Amino acid sequence: MGDGQSPCEEPAPAGASAPEDLHDTVAKLMQGFWPGFSYMAEKTGALDLSLMPDSYSATALAEVMDRASRAALGRMTLGLSPGALLGAWTDWASHLALSPGKQMQLVHKAQKKSARLFSYAADCAWRGNAGPCAIQPLPQDHRFEGADWQAWPFNLMSQSFLFTQQWWHNATTDVRGVTAQHERVMAFTVRQMLDVWSPSNFIATNPEVLRETVMTGGASLVRGWQNFVEDAERMAGGGKPAGAEAFRPGEAVAVTPGTVVWRNHLIELIQYAPSTDKVHADPVLIVPAWIMKYYILDLSPENSLVRYLVGEGHTVFMISWRNPGPEDRDLGMEEYRTLGVMAALAAIGRIVPERKVHAVGYCLGGTLLGIAAAAMARAGDDRLASLTFLASQFDFSEAGELTLFINESQVAFLEDVMWEQGFLDARQMAGAFQLLRSGDLIWSRMERDYLLGQRREMTDIMAWNADATRMPYRMHSEYLRRLFLDNDLAEGRYRVNGKPVSISDIRVPVFSVATTRDHVAPWQSVFKIHTLADTDVTFLLTTGGHNAGIVSEPGHRRRSFRMHRTAPTDRAADPDLWLAVAQEREGSWWPAWQAWLAERAGSLVEPPVIGLAGAENDGISGPPIAAPGTYVFME
Incomplete structure (x- = not known):
């Protein structure tokens, strides 16, 4: 029975094959059900019923059918798992059904809210529109702020909707026994459903x-x-949306002068032309997230972080990621580390020899950079001079609202969607x-x-x-499972070349930037770099969201930040305590970071050559390619 055979099955005779008509019938059925069947059958060989015992054939076929059906469903649900939602609903509904006290409380709340709404309606009818609102919307809800919403009958409509919304929040939260993740999913889902019917x-x-x-x-x-x-x-x-055509890379955005000096299958490495007579000796490498195009950090000239750094006398290199297709389905996190960060460092070492690199990572690029830096520290590789992380997480236990979509059911469903097409669209x-x-x-x-x-x-x-x-199937699956779902990096289980790596191995100084309204990487989660890194950490908290807070050029209105340095000997791991200590400063955070960077980037020297002196650019044949390169245009 250890060979996967049922005790009631007749063992297949040696050399026996499945009937040809059965093989053809199954193949035709699957081809009609799932257009990608022939491709996967050819790639895996696991569906050739003539090559294996019936039990294995049935198992392989069943798995493919399950994956194909979930992939087809995923195209209609935008990759969201109905099973995950059903699990959350079952958990909530069953515990609510077994909580008569909670049910009585909800009935009482419904009665109180109905009475308040009736009183508000009567007050409006008696005094016109002068009565105060019976319920206030949440601070982030601006739907009913206009003066027109205060007139009858629209004020009653909006108040009724807000009471209903509040009651359902009461109904989906604080139900004893429901898991925290399922509670968040239910509250979120009900809110989405109610929002559809907002007046x-x-x-x-x-x-x-x-x-x-x-x-x-x-x-x-x-x-x-x-x-x-x-x-x-x-x-x-x-x-793309209407008006986006006015911001084509290389024309209106991503226009900082530069040259692609290295290229492989996964990245183009851009070296930006100097704009000052002298530059700091140590170069800067920026590793953006591969989830979007790199030029978030090189937008219009007036808000380009790259242009700002070049203008301050820094030699800047930028990774531009390839937009992967189905052929890249097997690229994983390790390939992104070696073909991305490590390949870029090697190319920079040939262009600016004997100088250490100040590496900057944004969002997922920062997480990847942290993994690479930890592996380098373990191996004794000292090519990094400092690390800057922009809205980057390493401990994913409190990874913001995205955790609503991260559990075993959702990850498995998303893997099946990616498995069929080879990438996440x-x-x-x-x-x-x-x-x-x-x-x-x-x-x-x-x-x-x-x-x-x-x-x-x-x-x-x-x-x-x-x-x-897009994101390759293998890479995104590894990212979701190893980082989000299992939190391997923070808990010391993430492996590079078969050995675990730890952020605590990093010894170079760290500058970490978080934003106050970040729904992707909440600043309290980013703050956990203090408990993970055993080195000097300067933490900066700026106003704004995940993207707008980072793109915060000098002169940007209504911007402020807090900054405080924490040495390894006086680690303060509590974000509330840090917030009380760090003083608020007005303006953009860019000059404060640039000053920190300039202190460590070496003396001023002649600018390095663009690319390799006297040699053909690495990985590039033909004439030089001007920034923004070619990968940024891949659809």
Whole structure:
């Protein structure tokens, strides 16, 4: 029985093969059910029923059918697992059913809220619109702030909706026995469902839309319909949002002068041309996240971090990641480390020999850089002079709202989606991010663009946000499982070349930047670098979100930051204590970081040559390729 055979099965005779008609029938059925069947059968060989005993054939076929069916379903759900949602609902519903006290409490709350709403309605009827609101929206909810929402009957509609929303929050939280993750999923899901029926989403129940419709004689609705049709056509054709074409890389964004000096299958390495007579001796390498195009750090000239660093006398190198396709399905985290970070360091070492590198990692690029730095420290590789992490996490136990979509059911479902197509599609990834901020990215946009007939002016950061990339099947699966799901890096189980690596092995100084409104990498999670790294850590907390907080050029309005250095001997691991100690400063954080970097980047010297002196550029044949290179244009 240890060979996988059922005790009731007749062992297959040696050399026996499955009937030809059975093989053909199964193949035809699977080909009709799943177009990728022939490709996977050829790649794996596991589906050739003539090569293995029936029990193994059935197991392989069953697994492929399961994966294919989940992959087909995933195309309709944007990669979100119905099983994960069903599990959360079952956990919540079963525990609520066994909690009569909670049920009584909810009935009591419903009665109280109904009484308050009735009292508010009566007060409005008696005194007109002068009565104070019976319930206030959450601070981030701006749907009902306009003066038109204070007039009857729209004030009653909005108040009724807010009471309903509050009651359902009470119903989905604090149910004894429900796991914390399932509670968050239920509260999030119910909120999404309620938001669909918000009175702000419909013409007849939105006073601002009605006012605009009357004032324009219906022209606003005509414009809204035109906007909807245009967006639908662009989405169906795989195009970018309206206005994004004005921010093409190399023309309006990503225009800092530079040259691609190294290239392999995964990266192009850009070296930027100096703009000062002298430069700091030590170069800077920037490792962006591969989830999006690199030029978030080289947007328009006025808010380009790259241009700012070059203008301050730094020699800057930038990794531009390839947009992977189905052929890259087997690229994993190790390939991203070796073909990305390590290959770039090797190329920089040939261009600027005998100088150490100040490495900068953004988001996932920072996590990868931390892994590479830890492996280098373990191996005694001292090519790094300092590390800067921008909104980067290493402990994923509190990794923000994205953990709503990270559990075994969701990861397995997403793996099946990627297994079929070889990568995670950018639209599937964008769907999850839009749900996390549905108020800003879905409903308010629908109201503005389609009901009011207005278009928000496209900006460089909005155009970049629409220029997403794919992620290889193996890499994203490893990332989700080893980092998010199992938290291997923080807990000392993450392996490079078969040996575990630890952030605590890093000895070079660290500068870590977090943002106050980051829903991807919450600043308290980023702050955990203090407990993981056994080195000098300068932590900076700036206002803004995950992207806008990092793109915070000098002169940017309403920006401030806090910064405090923590030595290894006086480690302060509590974020609240750190917040009380670090003083707030007005303005951009870029000059403070640049001053920290300049202190460690060596004396001023003549700028290095672009690429390899007297030799053909590594990995590149033909004439030099100007920045932004070619990989940034891969769709």
